[in-house]
Amino acid sequence: xxxxxxxxxxxxxxxxxxxxxxxxxxxxxxxxxxxxxxxxxxxxxxxxxxxxxxxxxxxxxxxxxxxxxxxxxxxxxxxxxxxxxxxxxxxxxxxxxxxxxxxxxxxxxxxxxxxxxxxxxxxxxxxxxxxxxxxxxxxxxxxxxxxxxxxxxxxxxxxxxxxxxxxxxxxxxxxxxxxxxxxxxxxxxxxxxxxxxxxxxxxxxxxxxxxxxxxxxxxxxxxxxxxxxxxxxxxxxxxxxxxxxxxxxxxxxxxxxxxxxxxxxxxxxxxxxxxxxxxxxxxxxxxxxxxxxxxxxxxxxxxxxxxxxxxxxxxxxxxxxxxxxxxxxxxxxxxxxxxxxxxxxxxxxxxxxxxxxxxxxxxxxxxxxxxxxxxxxxxxxxxxxxxxxxxxxxxxxxxxxxxxxxxxxxxxxxxxxxxxxxxxxxxxxxxxxxxxxxxxxxxxxxxxxxxxxxxxxxxxxxxxxxxxxxx
Amino acid sequence: xxxxxxxxxxxxxxxxxxxxxxxxxxxxxxxxxxxxxxxxxxxxxxxxxxxxxxxxxxxxxxxxxxxxxxxxxxxxxxxxxxxxxxxxxxxxxxxxxxxxxxxxxxxxxxxxxxxxxxxxxxxxxxxxxxxxxxxxxxxxxxxxxxxxxxxxxxxxxxxxxxxxxxxxxxxxxxxxxxxxxxxxxxxxxxxxxxxxxxxxxxxxxxxxxxxxxxxxxxxxxxxxxxxxxxxxxxxxxxxxxxxxxxxxxxxxxxxxxxxxxx
Numbered sequence: 229x230x231x232x233x234x235x236x237x238x239x240x241x242x243x244x245x246x247x248x249x250x251x252x253x254x255x256x257x258x259x260x261x262x263x264x265x266x267x268x269x270x271x272x273x274x275x276x277x278x279x280x281x282x283x284x285x286x287x288x289x290x291x292x293x294x295x296x297x298x299x300x301x302x303x304x305x306x307x308x309x310x311x312x313x314x315x316x317x318x319x320x321x322x323x324x325x326x327x328x329x330x331x332x333x334x335x336x337x338x339x340x341x342x343x344x345x346x347x348x349x350x351x352x353x354x355x356x357x358x359x360x361x362x363x364x365x366x367x368x369x370x371x372x373x374x375x376x377x378x379x380x381x382x383x384x385x386x387x388x389x390x391x392x393x394x395x396x397x398x399x400x401x402x403x404x405x406x407x408x409x410x411x412x413x414x415x416x417x418x419x420x421x422x423x424x425x426x427x428x429x430x431x432x433x434x435x436x437x438x439x440x441x442x443x444x445x446x447x448x449x450x451x452x453x454x455x456x457x458x459x460x461x462x463x464x465x466x467x468x469x470x471x472x473x474x475x476x477x478x479x480x481x482x483x484x485x486x487x488x489x490x491x492x493x494x495x496x497x498x499x500x501x502x503x504x505x506x507x508x509x510x511x512x513x514x515x516x517x518x519x520x521x522x523x524x525x526x527x528x529x530x531x532x533x534x535x536x537x538x539x540x541x542x543x544x545x546x547x548x549x550x551x552x553x554x555x556x557x558x559x560x561x562x563x564x565x566x567x568x569x570x571x572x573x574x575x576x577x578x579x580x581x582x583x584x585x586x587x588x589x590x591x592x593x594x595x596x597x598x599x600x601x602x603x604x605x606x607x608x609x610x611x612x613x614x615x616x617x618x619x620x621x622x623x624x625x626x627x628x629x630x631x632x633x634x635x636x637x638x639x640x641x642x643x644x645x646x647x648x649x650x651x652x653x654x655x656x657x658x659x660x661x662x663x664x665x666x667x668x669x670x671x672x673x674x675x676x677x678x679x680x681x682x683x684x685x686x687x688x689x690x691x692x693x694x695x696x697x698x699x
Numbered sequence: 700x701x702x703x704x705x706x707x708x709x710x711x712x713x714x715x716x717x718x719x720x721x722x723x724x725x726x727x728x729x730x731x732x733x734x735x736x737x738x739x740x741x742x743x744x745x746x747x748x749x750x751x752x753x754x755x756x757x758x759x760x761x762x763x764x765x766x767x768x769x770x771x772x773x774x775x776x777x778x779x780x781x782x783x784x785x786x787x788x789x790x791x792x793x794x795x796x797x798x799x800x801x802x803x804x805x806x807x808x809x810x811x812x813x814x815x816x817x818x819x820x821x822x823x824x825x826x827x828x829x830x831x832x833x834x835x836x837x838x839x840x841x842x843x844x845x846x847x848x849x850x851x852x853x854x855x856x857x858x859x860x861x862x863x864x865x866x867x868x869x870x871x872x873x874x875x876x877x878x879x880x881x882x883x884x885x886x887x888x889x890x891x892x893x894x895x896x897x898x899x900x901x902x903x904x905x906x907x908x909x910x911x912x913x914x915x916x917x918x919x920x921x922x923x924x925x926x927x928x929x930x931x932x933x934x935x936x937x938x939x940x941x942x943x944x945x946x947x948x949x950x951x952x953x954x955x956x957x958x959x960x961x
Contacts, residue, residue: 258851260890260903263924265755265932287785287792289808326793326808328959336959375948377957384811391814416810430954432947477953483801485952506801508870509818566819568895634756634931663763663788698789 288327295320295408295694302688306678307596307603309686318348320408326365334372340365340384342418344406356457362405363461365421377428382461384421385439387475387489388516388560389502392623392643393578393616395518395558396500398473398491399441400614402465408692409670410654411625411641415614422466434478434485441471449536450605450612469494489518496522496553512564519557524550525582525617529609530602539602546600547591556581558615562623570630576623583610583619584681586647593679618681620646635660643682650676650683666696729842732861733879735886737835740906741779742913742942745771747960749786749939755932764788767960770833771945776800778839778871780950781832784958795958798832799950801871806955813955818873836879839872840865850880850890853907853922858882858889867896874901888918892926900926912940 298317322344329337342362347353367381384403388394392412403419424441445464454460475489489500498520505513523531526549533539562576584592596603610617625641637658644651653675658668670692676683727735752764765787770779783796793808796816805820806813836842845862852858858880865877875896880889891904903926906918919938925931948954 257848257890258855260924261851261853261855261905263903263929263932264853264905264922265758265760267755267758267760268753268922268932268934287787287789289789289792291790330959374946386811388812389815413810413812416812428953430948430951430957432951435951435953437953477951485802504802504815506803506815506817506870509873512815512817514815564815564817566817568819568897568899568901570820572816572820634754635762660762660790663790666790696790 288325289698290323290325290327291696291698292323293321293694293696295692297408297690297692299687300689302674302686304678305686306593306684310601310604312350314687316349318346320406321345334370336369338365338367338369338381340421346406357454359458360406360454361459362418362420363459364419367421375430377426377430379426379428380424382421382423382466383426383439384419385424385426385473386416387473387487387500387502389487389504389514390516390560390562390576391564391574391625392562392576392641393560395516395560395580396487396489396502397614398489398493398498398500398518399466399471402468402612404612404614405462408694409656410652410672411639411656420462420466422471423463424471434476436476437474439471439473441467443467443470447532447536449538450533450608451538452536475500491518491520496520498522510566514563515559515561517557517559519555521553521555522582523553524556525580525584525610525615526588526606527551528582529606532609533602533605538605543602546595546602547588547606549588558582571626571628574623574625574627578616578621578623580616580619583616584647585619589618589647589681593684618645618647622646645676645681648676648680648683650674650680652682652685664698666698667694668696669693727861729844729861729863730837732844732863732881732886733840733842733865734835734837736879736881736888737837739886739915739917740888741770741772741833741835742915742917743772744913744942745769745945746913747939747941747943747945748937751936751938753934753936755934757930762788764791767939768833769943769945769949769960771950772835773800776838778835779833782945782949782955782958783832784960795955796832797950797952797955802952804952804955808956811956813952818871834873836865836877839867839869840877841868842866842879845878847883848880852889853905853920858887859884860889885916887916902926908936912937913942 296319299314301313322342324342326340331337341364344360346358346360351357363382365382365384367379367383369377369379371377385399386397388397394400399422404415405418405420407415407418422441423444424439426437426439428435428437444467447468448464454462472492473489475487477485477487479485483506487502491498491500498518500518503515507513522528526547530539530545534541558581559579560576562574564572564574566572592603607617622644623641628638630636631638640655642651642653654670654672656668656670658666660666673689674682674685678684747767747769750766750768753760754762767784767786769782773780781798785791785794795806797804803816803818804813805816842863842865845864847860848862849857849859860880860882863879863881865879867875874893875898876894878892882889887909888906892900893902893904894900903924905922907922908918908920909916910919912919919936921935923933923935
């Protein structure tokens with residue numbers, strides 16, 4: 229039977245049902261009221277709604293965290309790891325504070341710091357290295373006129389729209405200290421700012437930013453000790469070159485606001501761009517690109533090692549590399565998708581033209597048969613620069629709020645080298661016991677063959693447990 | 700099967716529309732009713748409000764969140780632009796969200812990075828971003844009148860309502876479709892049922908505690924019940940209303956780290 233063969237009486241009944249719902253249907257509708265928790269109160273209409281914090285101001289974030297990390301070492305490495313070995317365990321207790329003080333209607337001071345108490349296997353206690361402070365930010369901000377801002381001091385200036393790797397985040401180099409997690413979003417939190425002057429103008433159709441960071445120190449070795457041990461602000465990491473950044477974001481059309489960047493560091497200039505687009509209400513796609521004339525990763529690392537005295541200037545190159553500069557690109561293309569059950573997935577492709585090619589990996593493992601600590605130095609340099617070692621990689625991250633039970637947050641990611649299929653995976657679980665207490669854990673591991681990117685790492689797996697108290 | 704269903708729906712819609720035109724109870728068009736109830740929920744001048752969320756699990760109070768929301772109507776689109784700051788709990792304090800047209804950005808002061816997010820991403824408890832931000836439903840949905848019904852509001856008082864069916868009209872709509880009950884005469888929103896694109900009911904929402912705010916009678920409470928797991932509920936209380944001049948530059952992504960207010 230087709231629709232047009234339905235008896236007319238059926239239509240009449242259907243239309244009557246539409247126009248005036250039956251009592252039983254309305255009763256069902258009112259049954260939804262039984263789902264309202266009995267504890268829900270109705271605020272008196274004459275009174276304002278309750279508040280749990282002041283209505284104005286910029287909230288601060290202060291918390292105390294204790295974290296214990298254990299690492300499982302890998303034996304029989306394809307390329308021997310030079311001493312000292314990665315720590316077997318580490319215990320850390322730290323106080324983390326981010327706050328802002330208003331000094332007037334147009335003047336403010338921003339402060340961000342982490343004070344650590346730490347101990348690890350093989351380290352005597354007490355020792356002058358048990359206490360160390362990470363001074364992340366401290367700057368004065370002034371708004372001379374509406375929309376215009378001038379900041380001076382130690383500033384964490386970040387750029388980029390991707391999650392797993394940000395080629396346009398030019399101030400990320402050498403800035404990450406003592407991370408507790410390999411999650412890129414956490415790495416951005418444990419990062420030192422740079423001493424700089426920053427000007428910014430924001431108007432209804434876009435923004436423009438200029439920042440200059442002066443060279444105040446000579447470049448230091450990757451493994452340079454803090455001096456003095458406890459409170460060294462490590463400006464040698466962030467202000468060892470003159471650096472200039474210009475960037476602007478313009479609204480060209482609705483939902484089309486690309487950002488363009490020009491960055492100058494020493495004698496090198498790089499360009500960058502960021503673009504995002506929303507598709508429907510579940511999907512966001514994004515792209516990030518940076519390019520400029522530079523050495524490849526191997527040559528750049530060896531130059532830096534020789535310049536800072538870690539690698540003897542007379543030592544031969546352990547690997548063949550491109551000795552000259554060329555225009556090299558770095559890019560991230562990705563998308564995020566949120567399911568109906570509110571799990572957000574990010575999938576990204578990372579390209580680093582300066583990174584290791586398939587032939588470079590072959591050379592690296594072949595050279596590892598002989599004694600050469602500078603092989604691992606190249607990879608340590610890449611990690612210090614926050615730059616992918618391999619030329620092609622894939623990054624997948626999942627984020628699930630209220631997973632299985634309320635207040636349980638699960639996050640997992642995997643980073644895979646597309647040359648050899650090796651990878652690094654990490655899962656974290658955080659459970660919010662209350663508004664002020666959170667407990668959590670982290671498990672991470674590298675997988676792949678002995679002669680692969682991640683399978684050759686000295687640490688095979690890590691476990692971490694932590695407890696946080698927020699104030 | 701699908702063509703038959705389409706035909707059936709079309710015939711019913713046309714017939715219902717004919718009844719609507721003939722019936723005095725439906726003198727208002729569906730679009731007028733949605734626009735009317737939008738005006739009840741949202742003032743037409745830039746304003747600020749504080750939203751306090753209380754989450755219930757199995758009937759017991761559990762978590763609390765507080766947001767400050769700045770809203771301003773875009774005269775070109777008739778849709779609101781919103782800037783949100785998390786005030787509590789302490790672990791979330793300082794996080795911010797910006798909605799400007801199709802762009803939705805999330806800023807975390809810990810990472811100091813603004814990440815573009817989709818409207819589907821959960822904001823707090825059972826509340827999606829679309830539940831919290833000031834939104835004119837008339838812009839994002841097309842509405843039809845299903846009928847008139849007497850239903851009980853959140854305090855079990857009877858309300859004589861239009862029963863409306865709203866369907867997403869653009870990809871900025873957070874939900875695939877909505878059922879909405881609006882009281883006749885007052886245009887007070889009483890109840891809503893929200894569905895995903897796939898047709899699954901996601902939540903039931905009751906508006907309540909109507910009071911004089913910003914020159915009109917507006918709901919100051921929303922009870923959001925998870926339709927998938929009915930042991931979960933979130934109560935949003937709206938307060939601390941005030942008209943506020945909001946500069947256009949506040950709705951730029953780069954303004955997110957700069958937001959300070961008294």
